[in-house]
Amino acid sequence: MSIYDSLVSASRFAASRWRAARAGDGEEAQLWRHVDEYRAFLGETGQVYLFEDYLKGVAPRQRPLVSTALETRQDAVASKRAMELLLKAFDETPEPEQKQAASTLIHLLNFIADTGQLDDFEDFVNNRLENAPLAIAHFTTRDEAQAWLKGLAKPPSPARILIGDEYYLAWSSREDNARDMYRDYIIEPYIGELVAGGIPSTAPSFETRGEAEAWLKEHPASPFGFVSIAGEYFFAVHHKRLKRHTLHPVASALTKWEEMKRAAEREEARDAVAKDEGDGE
Numbered sequence: 001m002s003i004y005d006s007l008v009s010a011s012r013f014a015a016s017r018w019r020a021a022r023a024g025d026g027e028e029a030q031l032w033r034h035v036d037e038y039r040a041f042l043g044e045t046g047q048v049y050l051f052e053d054y055l056k057g058v059a060p061r062q063r064p065l066v067s068t069a070l071e072t073r074q075d076a077v078a079s080k081r082a083m084e085l086l087l088k089a090f091d092e093t094p095e096p097e098q099k100q101a102a103s104t105l106i107h108l109l110n111f112i113a114d115t116g117q118l119d120d121f122e123d124f125v126n127n128r129l130e131n132a133p134l135a136i137a138h139f140t141t142r143d144e145a146q147a148w149l150k151g152l153a154k155p156p157s158p159a160r161i162l163i164g165d166e167y168y169l170a171w172s173s174r175e176d177n178a179r180d181m182y183r184d185y186i187i188e189p190y191i192g193e194l195v196a197g198g199i200p201s202t203a204p205s206f207e208t209r210g211e212a213e214a215w216l217k218e219h220p221a222s223p224f225g226f227v228s229i230a231g232e233y234f235f236a237v238h239h240k241r242l243k244r245h246t247l248h249p250v251a252s253a254l255t256k257w258e259e260m261k262r263a264a265e266r267e268e269a270r271d272a273v274a275k276d277e278g279d280g281e
Helices: 003-021 026-044 048-056 077-092 096-114 118-126 142-151 188-196 209-218 250-280
Strands: 159-163 166-173 178-183 224-229 232-239 244-249
Touching: 003 026, 003 048, 003 096, 026 048, 026 077, 026 096, 026 118, 048 096, 077 096, 077 118, 096 118, 142 159, 142 166, 142 178, 188 224, 188 232, 188 250, 209 224, 209 232, 209 244, 232 250, 244 250
Parallel strands: none
Antiparallel strands: 159 166, 166 178, 224 232, 232 244
């Protein structure tokens, strides 16, 4: 089973336990939702293959151990309770497949603790609404980004990066030793939704981008905001981890987003026609 299949199986296991818990203990249901955030964090930060390597170093045991790095953290209350829940589920389930799924989640929590990422994880979960979609690196040009991706011994699998003001998804595949990146239109829906509500008349106005960037450095968007530069509206996005803002021209972003939606609708229509033709044969 591939690492991606293992994570999908683990996610389904957590989801099934969450659905069962909703009918009873509300606290347990909340913990199961918390458990699935570990998988989300792993994927968003591009660490799937790093986790796979970590698993190779875990000695086989009848019952998984708990990371010392987690046990010694006095402030990691939620993660400790999640670990207790996972160990309980591991002990109680008789099915080997479900035991394996629970074991994967236990090791995932240990991985995050052992690599010193518990604080980053808590920030990811607790401040998701206050943070922009996560990007792990920024580059001025695509050539710089390509050189970075090609030079990594352990490339992301996958993760978002920024090239200039645009999101890209950098990915790699161990199976065929491939790696590349493509434009990711993740910020455009935010722009469309907020523009629909109206651009504030109080949006600050600047003559140059440099002036806007200097102002944003002292007044970070939280995480989004509108500014006007030389009479054109831009959508400012604060990337907390990278300590920078990107500026997205509103008019062209909305045009591109409408084009993407129309393309998706055409694709759905083609799929529906192909399905109908296939059913009719």
